[in-house]
Amino acid sequence: MADVVFDNVTRIYAGAETPAVDALELEIADGELVVLVGPSGCGKSTTLRMLAGLEGVDGGEIRIGSHDVTHVRPKDRDIAMVFQEYALYPHMTVEQNIGFHLKIAKVPRTEIARRVTEAARMLDLTPYLQRKPGKLSGGQRQRVAMGRAIVREPQVFLMDEPLSNLDAKLRVQTRTEIAALQRRLGVTTVYVTHDQVEAMTLGDRVAVLDHGVLQQFDRPRAIFDRPANTFVAGFMGSPPMNLLGGRLEGEDVRVAELTLPTTRAQREALTSDEVTVGVRTDAFVPAADGEAALNSIIELVEDLGSDAYAYCMTDLGGAARHLAVRVDPDEVPDRGAKLRLRPRPGAVHLFDGRTGDRLPD
Amino acid sequence: MTTTTHPSPQVRRGTPAPGTQHHGVLRIIGTTLTWAFASFNVLVLLFMLFSSFKTTKEIFRAPWAPPSSLHFENWSQAWSNGGFGSAAVNTILVVAASSVSVLVIAAPAAYALSRTQTRLAGGLTVFFTLGIGIPTQVTIIPIFVMMAKVNLVNNLFGLYVVYTAVSLPFTVFLLTGFFRSLPGRLEEAAAIDGAGVVRTFVQIMLPLARSGLVTALILNIIGLWHETLIALVFIQDQDKSTLSLSLLSFMSTITSFSDNPNWGALFAGVSILVLPMLALYVWLGRRIVEGITVGATK
Amino acid sequence: MIREAERATATTTAGVTDEGAVRSSGARSTLERDRRRLFLPFVLPALVLYLVFFIGPALAAVWISFTRWNGSTDAEWVGTRNYEVLVDDPVFHTAFVNTLLILVVVGVVVFVIAFGLTMVLREMRGRNAVRSILFTPYMVSAIVLSILWGFIFQYDGLVNSLLEAFGMEPVKWLSAGNLMPMILLGMVWINVGLYAMIILAAVDRIPNQYYEDAALAGTNSLQRFFYVTLPMTWDVVAVAATLWTINSLKIFEFIFAFGGTTTDLPSTDVWNSALFVYGMSFGGRTPAYAFGYASAAAVLMLILFAVFVILLRRIMRREPIEF
Numbered sequence: 001m002a003d004v005v006f007d008n009v010t011r012i013y014a015g016a017e018t019p020a021v022d023a024l025e026l027e028i029a030d031g032e033l034v035v036l037v038g039p040s041g042c043g044k045s046t047t048l049r050m051l052a053g054l055e056g057v058d059g060g061e062i063r064i065g066s067h068d069v070t071h072v073r074p075k076d077r078d079i080a081m082v083f084q085e086y087a088l089y090p091h092m093t094v095e096q097n098i099g100f101h102l103k104i105a106k107v108p109r110t111e112i113a114r115r116v117t118e119a120a121r122m123l124d125l126t127p128y129l130q131r132k133p134g135k136l137s138g139g140q141r142q143r144v145a146m147g148r149a150i151v152r153e154p155q156v157f158l159m160d161e162p163l164s165n166l167d168a169k170l171r172v173q174t175r176t177e178i179a180a181l182q183r184r185l186g187v188t189t190v191y192v193t194h195d196q197v198e199a200m201t202l203g204d205r206v207a208v209l210d211h212g213v214l215q216q217f218d219r220p221r222a223i224f225d226r227p228a229n230t231f232v233a234g235f236m237g238s239p240p241m242n243l244l245g246g247r248l249e250g251e252d253v254r255v256a257e258l259t260l261p262t263t264r265a266q267r268e269a270l271t272s273d274e275v276t277v278g279v280r281t282d283a284f285v286p287a288a289d290g291e292a293a294l295n296s297i298i299e300l301v302e303d304l305g306s307d308a309y310a311y312c313m314t315d316l317g318g319a320a321r322h323l324a325v326r327v328d329p330d331e332v333p334d335r336g337a338k339l340r341l342r343p344r345p346g347a348v349h350l351f352d353g354r355t356g357d358r359l360p361d
Numbered sequence: 362m363t364t365t366t367h368p369s370p371q372v373r374r375g376t377p378a379p380g381t382q383h384h385g386v387l388r389i390i391g392t393t394l395t396w397a398f399a400s401f402n403v404l405v406l407l408f409m410l411f412s413s414f415k416t417t418k419e420i421f422r423a424p425w426a427p428p429s430s431l432h433f434e435n436w437s438q439a440w441s442n443g444g445f446g447s448a449a450v451n452t453i454l455v456v457a458a459s460s461v462s463v464l465v466i467a468a469p470a471a472y473a474l475s476r477t478q479t480r481l482a483g484g485l486t487v488f489f490t491l492g493i494g495i496p497t498q499v500t501i502i503p504i505f506v507m508m509a510k511v512n513l514v515n516n517l518f519g520l521y522v523v524y525t526a527v528s529l530p531f532t533v534f535l536l537t538g539f540f541r542s543l544p545g546r547l548e549e550a551a552a553i554d555g556a557g558v559v560r561t562f563v564q565i566m567l568p569l570a571r572s573g574l575v576t577a578l579i580l581n582i583i584g585l586w587h588e589t590l591i592a593l594v595f596i597q598d599q600d601k602s603t604l605s606l607s608l609l610s611f612m613s614t615i616t617s618f619s620d621n622p623n624w625g626a627l628f629a630g631v632s633i634l635v636l637p638m639l640a641l642y643v644w645l646g647r648r649i650v651e652g653i654t655v656g657a658t659k
Numbered sequence: 660m661i662r663e664a665e666r667a668t669a670t671t672t673a674g675v676t677d678e679g680a681v682r683s684s685g686a687r688s689t690l691e692r693d694r695r696r697l698f699l700p701f702v703l704p705a706l707v708l709y710l711v712f713f714i715g716p717a718l719a720a721v722w723i724s725f726t727r728w729n730g731s732t733d734a735e736w737v738g739t740r741n742y743e744v745l746v747d748d749p750v751f752h753t754a755f756v757n758t759l760l761i762l763v764v765v766g767v768v769v770f771v772i773a774f775g776l777t778m779v780l781r782e783m784r785g786r787n788a789v790r791s792i793l794f795t796p797y798m799v800s801a802i803v804l805s806i807l808w809g810f811i812f813q814y815d816g817l818v819n820s821l822l823e824a825f826g827m828e829p830v831k832w833l834s835a836g837n838l839m840p841m842i843l844l845g846m847v848w849i850n851v852g853l854y855a856m857i858i859l860a861a862v863d864r865i866p867n868q869y870y871e872d873a874a875l876a877g878t879n880s881l882q883r884f885f886y887v888t889l890p891m892t893w894d895v896v897a898v899a900a901t902l903w904t905i906n907s908l909k910i911f912e913f914i915f916a917f918g919g920t921t922t923d924l925p926s927t928d929v930w931n932s933a934l935f936v937y938g939m940s941f942g943g944r945t946p947a948y949a950f951g952y953a954s955a956a957a958v959l960m961l962i963l964f965a966v967f968v969i970l971l972r973r974i975m976r977r978e979p980i981e982f
Contacts, residue, residue, distance in 0.1 A: 054871050056376030071379050075877025087868035090980035091890040100886075101876040134980070378874075385880070391779040398851075399792040405807050406795065408817065424817050470705035473698050485702065492713045494968065496909040498936040499957040500716035502723060502950050505941075506730055507716070526712035533705060558693045562701075587800040589912045590933070594941045605802055609916065612806065613923065631803050642798040646791055653797070653853065654860035 002065025002078075002155040004028040004051065004188060009060035011046050011212075020046045022212040023060070028205075033182050033189040035203035037196055039235070043212035044192045045160060051190060052081050052158050065155055075105075080149035081158040085165065086141050088133040088148075094120075095129040098147040112151075119147040122181070139170050146178070150185070157182070157189040163198065175202060196236045200224065208232050226349075230356040233278045233349060239309060239324040241278045244316065245353065248273040253350065256317045257292040260348055266359040274353025281309060282326040283347035286340060293340035296323055301332055308332045312339060409635065412628040420624050435625035436633075439611065443626060444599055445633045448607035452586065455517055455603065459524035460581040463532050464574055466525070471536030472562055472570075476548075486537055492530030497590050505594055515597045523591055528581045535580070535652070539573030540566065576652035579645060586638060604634045724955035729948040741955035750927045751956060754935040757839065758960065761931060762907045762967075765846045769903070770896075772847065773855035777862050778884060780855075794856050796849040801912035808845040809833065809917055838929050842917055849913065850906075854899055861895035862888060890980070897975035901968055908932060908964050932960040 006026040012019045021043040028034045036044040049055035051062060053074035062070050069077045080101075088097050095116055096103075102112045120126045123143040133141055142162060149157055162178070163171045179202055182189050193199055199206045200220040208215040208223065208231075216228035227233035233241040246255040248267065253260045253275045260277065287293030296312035299322075308329040314321050325341060327333060350359040404425075412420045413435055414428040440446045474486045504523060505514065513519025543566065551561040567574070589605040596602055602610070611630050615622040642649060724741055728734035745751045776793070780786045796804055811817045812832035819829035832841060869887045878886060889896075911933040917925060924934070924943050939953035940946065947953075 052871075052875065053379050054874065056378050058376045073379050073877070074875045079875070081872070081875055083868045083872065085866065085868055087866070087872040089869065089886070089890070091893075091977070104873075104876040104878050104882060132978070387880070388779070388782075391775060392783055395776060395779045395783065395789060399789045401848075402792050402795050405811070406799075409803075409807060421815055424820050466704045466708060469701040473694075473701035477694055477698050479695075479698075482698070485706070489705070489709060492709060494905050494965070495713055495717055496905075496933065496957075496961065498909075498911070498933040499720050499954075499961050500713060501936075502730075502940055502954055502957075503716035503719035504712060506950075507711075509730070523712070526708050529705060529709055530713065552689075558697045583798065587802075587912070589800075589802060589915070590937065593937075605800060605912075608800075608802055608806075612916075627806075631806060635799050635803055638798045638800075639795070642795065646794075649798075650791075650794055650856055651860075654857045 002188060003030045003032075004156055004190065005061075005063040006047070006051075007061040007063065009047075009050060009062060010058050011043070011050060011055065012058045019058075019212050021050070021209075024212075024214055026207060026214065026217060028188060028190065031186045031188055032204045033179070033191060033202065035191045035193060035199040035206045036209060037193055037199035037206055037235075038209035038215075039194060041211075042209040044194075044209050046212075047209070048081075048158050048160055048190055048192045051156070052079060053077055078155040079158055080152040080154040080156075082145045082149050082160065082162045084161040086133075086145035086162075088141055088144055090133055093130050093132055094125060094136070094144050094147075097133065097144055098125075098151055101148065101152055115151040115153075116147075119150045122150070123147050138166050139174060142166060142174060146181070150181075155188065157187050159189065159191045161193055162191075163193070164195075171198075178202070197238060200236065208235065210235075226358065226361070227278070228358050230276050230278070230351045233351070237280065239281055241280050241349065242323050242325075243351075244277045244279070244321065246275045246277045247353075248275055253277060256294060256315065258294065258342060259292065260343075260350075262350065263360070266350060269352065269357075269359050271352055271354045275359075276351040276353050276356065277343075278349035278351060279343045280347065281324045283344050284325045284341045285344050287342040291340075291342060293342050294323070296325075296339045296341055298333055298335055298337045298339065301327075301335060303329065303332050305329065310339070312341075314341075406635075406639070409628055409631055412625060413632045415625050415628075417622065417624045420628075432625055435623065435629040438623065438626040439630040439633060443611040443614075443630050444602060444607045445604065445611070445630050447600055448602050448604045449633060451517060451601060452603045452605075455521050455524060456582055456585045458521050459528060459585055460578055462521075462525045463528040463581060464578060467529055467532040467536055467577070468567065468570070468574065469562065471533050472540050472566060474533070475537045475540035476545075489530050489533045489537075493534060495530075497527065501591065501594055508595070514595055515601065516595075517601055520592065520595050520601075520603075523595065524585050524588065527591065528585065531584075532577050532581060535577050536570070536573055538655070539570055539576075543569055572648075576648060576655075579641070579649055580652055583638060583641070583649070608634055720954045721958055723950055724958045726951045728950045730950055734951070737951065741952050742959065744952065745955055745959065750930065751935060753927060754930040754932055754956075755960075757930060758908065758932040760839070760843060761846060761910060762904060762964075765843055765850065766900070766903050766907065768847050769850050769854050770900070772851050773858050774884070774888075776851070776855040777859050777888070778880060780859060781862065790856065790859065793852040795852065797853050799849075801849065801910075802916040804849050805845065805913045805916035808841070808848070808913075812841055835926070835928065838917075838926070842914055842929055845917070846910070846913060850903075854903065857899045857902075858892060858895065861892040865891045890977075893975070893977050894979060897972065897977075900971055900975065904964060904968050904971060908960060911937070932956065 004026075005028070006024045009021060009024045010019050011021040024043075024047060026034075026047075036047055038044050046055060050057050051064075053069070053072060057070050060070075061068055064077060064079070089100065092100065098119055099112045099116045102115065107115075116129075117126075120129055123146060125140065125143055125147060128136060128140060128144075133144065136144065142165070145162065159178075163174055166174060175198060191202060193202075200223075203220055205218060206220050206223055207217040210231050216223055216232045218226075218228075223232060223236055227236065227241070230243055234243055244255050246253045246260070248254075248262070248270060249259075251262060251267065253262055255277050262275075294314045294316070296314040298310045298312050300311040302309045302311070306329060308327050310325045310327045310333060312323045312325060314323045323341075325339070333339070351357060352359060408424065411426070411428055412424075414431045414433070415435075416432060419426075419429065470489075474482050474489075508514050508519050508523065513522065547565055547569065548561050551565045556564065587605065588603075589609075592603045592606050593609075596606060599607075599610070608630050612627060615624070615627055723734065725736060725738060726734040727737050727741075780789060783789065809816075813819075814829060814831060814833070816832075818832065822829055831837070865887065869891070870883065873883050873887050910931060914925060914929055914931060914934055915937075917929065924930075924938050927938070930938060934942075936953045936957045938947070939949045939956065941948075
């Protein structure tokens with residue numbers, strides 16, 4: 001068991017203007033499951049591949065269990081990786097696939113057999129040991145890939161979007177299985193995904209990346225409650241937080257008719273009078289008559305049964321904006337209905353309008 | 362999903378991954394040999410080109426050196442005395458006519474074979490492929506006798522007919538595979554729009570298959586440009602000879618009938634045969650290589 | 660009025676019948692039906708040409724091989740006589756051995772080098788340029804390559820001029836005993852590019868994740884070759900091996916130009932199957948026109964090679980793999 005440290009790690013692809021991963025600082029505790037999440041090209045896969053040793057490191061240092069592994073070959077890092085497409089050898093049986101790494105490492109045959117049998121039992125693969133991957137379902141293939149990682153008994157598991165090739169239902173089921181397995185084995189795990197729901201449900205902590213830069217690294221709840229900047233606010237959550245452009249007037253932020261109070265510390269942190277106001281979909285309440293409100297017209301209603309969302313067009317003082325609002329699923333309003341909305345006091349997130357950074361609470 | 366999941370091996374990186382920089386002795390030897398092999402190919406072609414501008418004496422005295430002065434008379438001697446001029450015209454005419462004709466015949470057949478799911482179509486596809494395995498040396502005697510009966514021996518039209526025929530199995534094979542890879546949806550769309558089968562073929566499928574047709578055309582041009590055995594058997598007169606034949610007879614003239622053979626002229630003749638195809642390769646190299654490998658790897 | 664009504668009914672009925680007809684012909688769509696009707700017109704020209712210039716002549720060659728015939732006089736049926744003579748003909752023996760030498764020796768060397776190249780080229784700088792250059796012999800006439808090959812190795816040729824420059828003794832590369840080995844070597848030279856290119860195309864299709872997983876497992880390059888590259892390109896290698904078998908039987912120009920000209924044939928020591936057929940029929944200053952004998956040799960070699968191809972495909976058959 002070991003912790004993993006990224007110390008100021010940078011990766012620059014030849015010919016690229018900006019680094020794929022820029023001065024990344026990340027400390028992953030022993031036994032922790034950390035999810036790297038971000039949009040396409042944010043550097044999350046590059047980060048994982050640097051940790052695996054499949055990718056060079058242009059600056060900084062990577063440590064596993066206090067050993068500097070920056071220049072260590074992949075096989076000597078004591079890690080195991082689950083690939084997005086699983087990389088199961090089509091010409092080998094399930095048994096041979098799971099035992100392949102041990103065979104290359106010259107582990108005695110009886111020991112290989114013992115570990116493969118054990119892994120197969122744990123993953124319900126025992127009946128399929130003699131089959132080739134081509135004859136397995138997507139979920140079974142995924143488990144074979146997991147098995148191949150488990151038998152190495154590594155210090156760290158690396159998982160590169162291991163669920164993206166499964167259909168939606170199986171993905172949810174396998175997600176919980178992976179979580180359970182990881183808790184049981186207690187092996188430090190770095191997990192890459194572009195799916196923020198997967199990140200929030202699976203990770204002990206979540207690292208949000210964008211354009212090669214770490215945006216926030218925290219527990220899922222904290223990321224949801226206190227997003228560090230507008231990128232995290234807009235990326236995490238489904239539907240994401242509404243971000244509205246406002247302006248500081250005196251001590252208040254003004255968004256259309258609304259005025260929102262600010263603290264002294266917030267005002268001092270601002271780089272200009274532009275403020276971005278973030279409101280979660282469930283943080284809107286109907287405004288009383290005469291109260292300042294955002295006047296909105298419902299354009300589309302998404303009724304999911306237990307939840308319902310209204311997508312509105314809102315007039316922000318001349319400029320029209322889309323707004324997603326959670327509504328009561330038992331009393332879903334009609335399309336075209338007019339809503340007068342205001343954010344619940346205390347449920348407003350304020351960000352610097354220029355830099356996007358969260359203002360102090 | 363992510364941009365770095367499958368970096369192609371060609372992608373040049375910054376710092377390489379650990380371990381990949383480790384140059385084994387084997388790797389160094391392999392790389393050296395590979396470069397030596399590639400250099401050999403380049404040097405041989407350069408030698409050919411250089412020698413075509415040299416006197417015989419100079420070729421033997423300094424074979425690897427560039428020509429000290431350009432002896433263009435080698436080229437004119439090959440072109441007129443060696444008969445390469447008329448041979449070039451003959452070759453271009455026959456090769457062009459045959460490689461186009463075989464497309465006209467093979468394309469409809471390949472289309473029908475690839476789009477009809479009957480046992481007959483399947484069998485015929487295999488039947489045509491069989492022809493690739495029948496070497497010319499087996500069929501050339503009967504074909505010669507047959508063509509002699511209709512007075513098409515020692516005749517460029519006869520050569521054109523035979524060239525068209527011998528190119529058929531490979532062309533059908535290549536195009537069948539190509540048509541099969543085209544989506545069937547488009548034909549269904551055309552049918553819904555009211556186009557008949559012939560119209561669908563001519564107006565929808567042929568334009569779509571253009572790259573496959575061009576590949577087949579190029580490969581046939583290359584193959585027929587180099588063809589020798591059939592030409593050797595079918596053509597006797599010098600004014601009907603192809604470039605391959607001219608080169609062979611020029612070589613016999615300068616090596617056996619002359620005390621002072623002009624090797625420079627021979628290499629000029631060689632260049633006349635080689636340069637058009639090398640130019641084609643420089644122009645369309647990628648497509649040629651893909652066309653040749655696609656049949657085997659698909 | 661009535662007429663119009665009748666016409667309307669008629670149209671309706673026709674429509675119904677039409678639909679019924681479509682249904683009764685199974686699950687076949689009109690598109691499919693049209694296609695079937697045009698199948699023959701589309702295929703026929705190619706089929707006729709193919710029958711006249713391939714199947715007909717091939718069958719005729721079999722018949723001719725049982726006769727004594729010079730092409731002009733009437734053919735005389737001699738039964739298996741041609742084949743019996745062939746078996747005892749030392750010239751045919753040489754041609755037969757040479758053909759097999761080309762098939763096996765050149766084949767094995769070409770494939771080994773081709774695989775070696777794929778291993779080197781996968782991770783080499785300038786690999787695209789090298790690939791293109793290695794393929795150039797395919798674009799050059801075999802006659803030209805043969806002439807160049809001869810010029811390189813003749814006594815006052817390129818190699819010896821290099822040897823002398825380094826103070827070494829010139830070597831008689833093209834002495835009678837060396838001729839066939841030099842031809843085999845030359846064939847390796849001109850064929851490696853094509854087969855390396857085919858195998859490289861297959862190697863390029865192997866998803867990189869397998870090499871990454873192999874790197875994680877700690878494989879060396881030899882293990883990577885046997886666990887990843889070879890099994891995942893096996894079906895292409897099998898096709899390439901078949902292609903080589905077929906092509907090797909067709910080889911003619913390189914040997915022909917390596918010692919012969921339009922009028923003279925090279926020494927029988929270097930003949931292969933194709934040269935034997937040519938030499939016994941149309942070739943040389945005074946052609947033999949022994950059509951029956953030549954055909955017997957051609958047919959015999961074709962049968963042998965066909966058997967070889969079938970065996971090869973059976974031996975190399977594996978479960979097809981999908982990535």
